[in-house]
Amino acid sequence: MVSKKQEEILNYINKTINTKGYSPTVREICEAVGLKSTSTVQYHLKKLINLGYLNKSDNISRSITSRTVNTQFGIPILGEISAGQPLLAEENYIGELPYFGKKINTELIALKINGDSMIDAGLYNDDLVVIDKSIIPSDGDIGAFLIHNTEATVKYVGTIADKRYLIPANKNYSNIEVDENITQIGKVVSLFRDM
Amino acid sequence: MVSKKQEEILNYINKTINTKGYSPTVREICEAVGLKSTSTVQYHLKKLINLGYLNKSDNISRSITSRTVNTQFGIPILGEISAGQPLLAEENYIGELPYFGKKINTELIALKINGDSMIDAGLYNDDLVVIDKSIIPSDGDIGAFLIHNTEATVKYVGTIADKRYLIPANKNYSNIEVDENITQIGKVVSLFRDM
DNA sequence: CATTTATTAGAACATTTGTGCTAATATTAT
DNA sequence: ATAATATTAGCACAAATGTTCTAATAAATG
Numbered sequence: 001m002v003s004k005k006q007e008e009i010l011n012y013i014n015k016t017i018n019t020k021g022y023s024p025t026v027r028e029i030c031e032a033v034g035l036k037s038t039s040t041v042q043y044h045l046k047k048l049i050n051l052g053y054l055n056k057s058d059n060i061s062r063s064i065t066s067r068t069v070n071t072q073f074g075i076p077i078l079g080e081i082s083a084g085q086p087l088l089a090e091e092n093y094i095g096e097l098p099y100f101g102k103k104i105n106t107e108l109i110a111l112k113i114n115g116d117s118m119i120d121a122g123l124y125n126d127d128l129v130v131i132d133k134s135i136i137p138s139d140g141d142i143g144a145f146l147i148h149n150t151e152a153t154v155k156y157v158g159t160i161a162d163k164r165y166l167i168p169a170n171k172n173y174s175n176i177e178v179d180e181n182i183t184q185i186g187k188v189v190s191l192f193r194d195m
Numbered sequence: 196m197v198s199k200k201q202e203e204i205l206n207y208i209n210k211t212i213n214t215k216g217y218s219p220t221v222r223e224i225c226e227a228v229g230l231k232s233t234s235t236v237q238y239h240l241k242k243l244i245n246l247g248y249l250n251k252s253d254n255i256s257r258s259i260t261s262r263t264v265n266t267q268f269g270i271p272i273l274g275e276i277s278a279g280q281p282l283l284a285e286e287n288y289i290g291e292l293p294y295f296g297k298k299i300n301t302e303l304i305a306l307k308i309n310g311d312s313m314i315d316a317g318l319y320n321d322d323l324v325v326i327d328k329s330i331i332p333s334d335g336d337i338g339a340f341l342i343h344n345t346e347a348t349v350k351y352v353g354t355i356a357d358k359r360y361l362i363p364a365n366k367n368y369s370n371i372e373v374d375e376n377i378t379q380i381g382k383v384v385s386l387f388r389d390m
Numbered sequence: 391c392a393t394t395t396a397t398t399a400g401a402a403c404a405t406t407t408g409t410g411c412t413a414a415t416a417t418t419a420t
Numbered sequence: 421a422t423a424a425t426a427t428t429a430g431c432a433c434a435a436a437t438g439t440t441c442t443a444a445t446a447a448a449t450g
Contacts, residue, residue: 005397020252021260022217025437037399042439044397057215061406061437062257065216122319122388142390193317193386195337200427220407232429237409239427256407256436 001051006044008033010053014069023064075130077110078152097128097192107133109185110192111144111152118142118154121169127193129154133186144185147176154188196246201239203228205248209264218259270294270325272305273347292323292387302328302381306339306347313337313349316364322388324349328381339380342371349383 002010012032016024026038026045035041045064048054057063075097097110113127121142123129129144137143137157144154145166155166155176164178176182197205207227211219221233221240230236240259243249252258272290292305308322316337318324324339332338332352339349340361350361350371359373371377 003396020258021250022255022258025256026439027437035398037401038438039400039440040398055216059405059438060217060257061220062255063215063217063438119317122314122317122322124317127317189390191386191388191390195384195386198426221409222407230428232431233408234410234430235428254408254435258408 002048002053003044005033005035006048009041009044010048010066010068013054013064014066017066017069023062023066025062075108075110077112077128097130107186108189109133111154113154117168117170117173118156119170121156123154123169123191124193127191129188130190130192131186132189135187135189136184137187142188144188146183146185148181149183152185197243197248198239200228200230201243204236204239205243205261205263208249208259209261212261212264218257218261220257270303270305272307272323292325294325303384304328304380305387306349308349312363312365312368313351314365316351318349318364318386319388322386324383325385325387326381327384330382330384331379332382337383339383341378341380343376344378347380 009029012029013023016022016028024032026041029041029045030036030038033041045054045056049056053066053068055065055067076093077095077097078092094112108130110128110130113123113125113129116125123142129142131144139158141157142154143157143166144152146152153166153176155168158165158167158175160175166176166178166182168175204224207224208218211217211223219227221236224236224240225231225233228236240249240251244251248261248263250260250262270292271288272292273287289307294303303325305323305325308318308320308324311320318337324337326339334353336352337349338352338361339347341347348361348371350363353360353362353370355370361371361373361377363370
């Protein structure tokens with residue numbers, strides 16, 4: 001799908017944005033990847049944009065932005081989940097976690113840990129956990145779940161006697177059997193704590 | 196030091212970089228902040244650059260980068276501290292933590308937690324803690340210290356009977372009295388964990 | 391082999407954009 | 421008030437830059 005030349009162009013754009021802080025011009029790309037015509041670069045740029053790797057504003061210099069380089073973006077932080085609302089509805093949204101990484105192929109949301117049910121796993125009250133919705137948590141992973149479509153919770157996932165459970169990391173809490181009231185959100189991939 | 200107009204310009208630049216992903220042109224700034232001459236903007240830009248708020252490449256369009264907007268930069272991750280070497284020497288450097296925030300007035304380094312001496316504070320083995328060298332940890336804070344100039348450690352700071360101690364968050368470890376062998380690095384300001 | 395499709399080049403054009411210079415007008419300090 | 425400093429405007433120029441059109445060449449396909 002992406003030709004050798006296009007990959008080269010992509011890499012050069014990413015490198016430039018990373019090191020200089022702004023995107024290269026068509027002519028700079030031209031020279032960097034060994035092409036002799038700006039229109040050839042335009043040709044490749046158009047392709048890369050269509051494939052979703054790049055963005056660009058018309059007639060605006062150095063306006064290429066990359067979705068494959070580590071870039072800043074905000075992960076929506078969800079607070080109280082409102083019943084019936086889709087997860088990312090306004091009602092649930094309490095802020096944005098400034099994040100830094102690749103954008104393509106990830107569906108990230110953040111939840112603020114509420115309570116101490118996972119304290120023995122080092123997840124503290126008010127910690128922010130980042131959840132990748134595109135990863136299904138396996139046994140032993142920490143996953144995020146929606147209970148009765150109204151309450152989000154973060155727990156270990158495990159199988160006991162052929163049944164799946166949400167397992168807290170705190171002896172004061174009990175395992176929760178996974179049934180039709182529990183919807184899976186995704187896997188907890190990282191943790192952020194401000195002190 | 197920074198005039199009203201300059202602050203307005205700074206904010207507009209930051210906003211533009213954040214929302215569009217690239218910096219505005221002199222003329223765009225001109226219009227946005229209600230000035231009628233591009234040279235006036237140049238005048239203010241020069242000041243903001245001299246004050247360290249902005250960077251810019253000569254004769255290159257949209258090349259303004261901001262040091263006051265949340266931007267990407269790498270925090271050096273220090274591993275084993277080599278005796279005698281300055282903290283940030285090559286020898287100690289094991290990588291970079293991609294970070295996202297304001298650059299001005301911060302001196303950040305990252306340490307990888309080694310061991311479980313702070314486990315009851317939720318700092319786990321292999322967690323990365325970010326340390327702000329410009330903040331002196333107070334009692335109750337978690338600070339980073341250098342012991343005998345060769346080993347970095349992260350502990351609570353506390354005063355017991357008028358003496359200062361480094362206090363682990365794990366009953367299997369003992370307090371360490373602060374003496375001339377212990378150098379202060381800074382305050383632990385945030386924590387990252389990848390799962 | 392004939393026919394698409396992908397890639398490249400060249401050149402010309404219209405804007406966009408940074409810069410420099412001069413002068414006018416506020417604002418502040420002496 | 422007078423002088424120094426800060427801020428603004430206007431204009432013109434040169435360079436940087438995105439775009440478009442046509443045509444040539446290479447690669448892939450049936």
